[in-house]
Amino acid sequence: MADKHLPLPLHHTSRQIPFSRPATPQAQPLQIGIYGLGNIGYPMARNLAAYKTSQPVSSPPLLVYNRTVSKSENLVKEAGGEANVRIAQSAAQLVIECDVIITNLANDAVVKSVYTEFSKALTQSPPARNKIFVETSTIYPTLAGELDNLISYVPHSRLITCQVFGAPAAADKAQLVLIMSGDYRSKKEMAYLLVPAVGRKVYDLGENLEKAPTxxxxxxxxxxxxxxxxxxxxxxxxxxxxxxxxxxxxxxxxxxxxxxxxxxxxxxxxxxxxxxxxxxxxxxxxxxxxxxxxxxxxxxxxxxxxxxxxxxxxxxxxxxxxxxxxxxxxxxxxxxxxxxxxxxxxxxxxxxxxxxxxxxxxxxxxxx
CATH class of the missing domain: 1.10.1040.10 (N-(1-d-carboxylethyl)-l-norvaline Dehydrogenase; domain 2)
Structure with missing residues (x-):
């Protein structure tokens, strides 16, 4: 796939986000969900919840899902209760209820399994609103195409790859560097959501979904x-x-x-x-x-x-x-x-x- 938008040069430092601000605000606040609360996913979720609560416009609590439920429970406590973070009972609930679904998972097999669950749930309950999937795991590049095939059959749904650079300590301090590829408008919207909530800088590598994981x-x-x-x-x-x-x-x-x-x-x-x-x-x-x-x-x-x-x-x-x-x-x-x-x-x-x-x-x- 040819890239319609050239990547930001890696030496460029005058802007932290390589996109103009979205033209109009959302008609209603986005429901954001995160699947995967590991060493990077957990601080990302905590920081995103904290950032959302600090904004003047109220938004629904972050919805999270993790196979080890105790991590989700710890996050709810650390984030100040269910007014800020709710626990989804299943992957299907997460993907059906959320407008933005961020995934941070252990390996390729788990990633594909989770997106297959997402696709199945949304096939049974097609969304009426736009959904953006933000895949942040470290995966082999060709898997991005497989995930896109699963998601592209779902109405109003877009996938971007958004790999992150930084150790858990950087994630803890919301200092991750985000590498994005995929749908341009979705990247723009997510860039302004994730910086400075979880990261400090975004690099845009174009529309080919394989570029960011590569x-x-x-x-x-x-x-x-x-x-x-x-x-x-x-x-x-x-x-x-x-x-x-x-x-x-x-x-x-x-x-x-x-x-x-x-x-x-x-x-x-x-x-x-x-x-x-x-x-x-x-x-x-x-x-x-x-x-x-x-x-x-x-x-x-x-x-x-x-x-x-x-x-x-x-x-x-x-x-x-x-x-x-x-x-x-x-x-x-x-x-x-x-x-x-x-x-x-x-x-x-x-x-x-x-x-x-x-x-x-x-x-x-x-x-x-």
Missing amino acids: FKLIGNSIMLGCMEVVAEAQTLAEKSGIGAKAVQMLVRELLTSPLLISCSMMIAYGDRMVNDSFDGSNGFAINGGIKDASHMRQLTNDHNSPMPVIDAAYSHLLTARALHSAQALQGHQEFNTLDFSAVVAGTRVAAGLDGLHSGKYSKVIKDV
């Missing part, structure tokens, strides 16, 4: 590639008698220099590697990293654009997960799930070191 994977490949480089450097430092902590000190020095770009996430994950802090319940779980790396590798294959560091990182993530699974079978795993900083386990094993416990191999003894 760019999301490209962006994530930078992070994963950087982590792989740090992991390899730390491991080489261990084998060469310098020590991983020395490399991490250098990383901090280089990346916090006023002459260079700061990368606090790389510092944070490097710290996890050095300290074997691989608890996936407090970070980005390894299954998510493997899923993203798998998508990146498929994307490089589709475009004949090799990325060897991602191939290596994917292999090392699998190694880390295999080590963890073996520990679980023996009943002595330290964490219920690994964080994807455990990618360092692959480079350690390749170098003949213990993958998940750096304390089990000889450390560097500094010369006096």
Whole structure:
């Protein structure tokens, strides 16, 4: 599909939203719903509810649905009660009642399953008003077309892809960067809803729905590639008698220099590697990293654009997960799930070191 609207140049910073403001306000306030209250979806929902209540024009409470009901209940309490957030009893209720449906889900299979539920519900109860679906999950680009096929059969319904960049801490502070592609008018309307409610900036990548998820994977490949480089450097430092902590000190020095770009996430994950802090319940779980790396590798294959560091990182993530699974079978795993900083386990094993416990191999003894 040819893009009728050129993407905003990535160096452009004079505007946070690359669209003119919608010409006229809504005749009645939008009913907004969110499906998926994970590490990113939960703070997005909380911030959106808080933003809506701060506006001078009253609007209906945010409607949320999550398969783990306790998360929805916690959100209602944190948001100040049912005047601000209501819990849908089913995906069908959410999609039938809402004008805007935002999804943030774990993987492609779940995303497709949920949109199939949406399509079935709306086929049985066709909407009389416009609906906008905002898919924010990290998915493989071609899935966007499949979702569009499911939604395009529903009258008055439009889909946009709106992938987000930012760690949970950025989501918590409504500092996400939003990457949009799809129907132009829907993007414009959603941009003014989501900034500054959940994000700080929007990039428009045109009408082709595959562009935003493609760019999301490209962006994530930078992070994963950087982590792989740090992991390899730390491991080489261990084998060469310098020590991983020395490399991490250098990383901090280089990346916090006023002459260079700061990368606090790389510092944070490097710290996890050095300290074997691989608890996936407090970070980005390894299954998510493997899923993203798998998508990146498929994307490089589709475009004949090799990325060897991602191939290596994917292999090392699998190694880390295999080590963890073996520990679980023996009943002595330290964490219920690994964080994807455990990618360092692959480079350690390749170098003949213990993958998940750096304390089990000889450390560097500094010369006096």
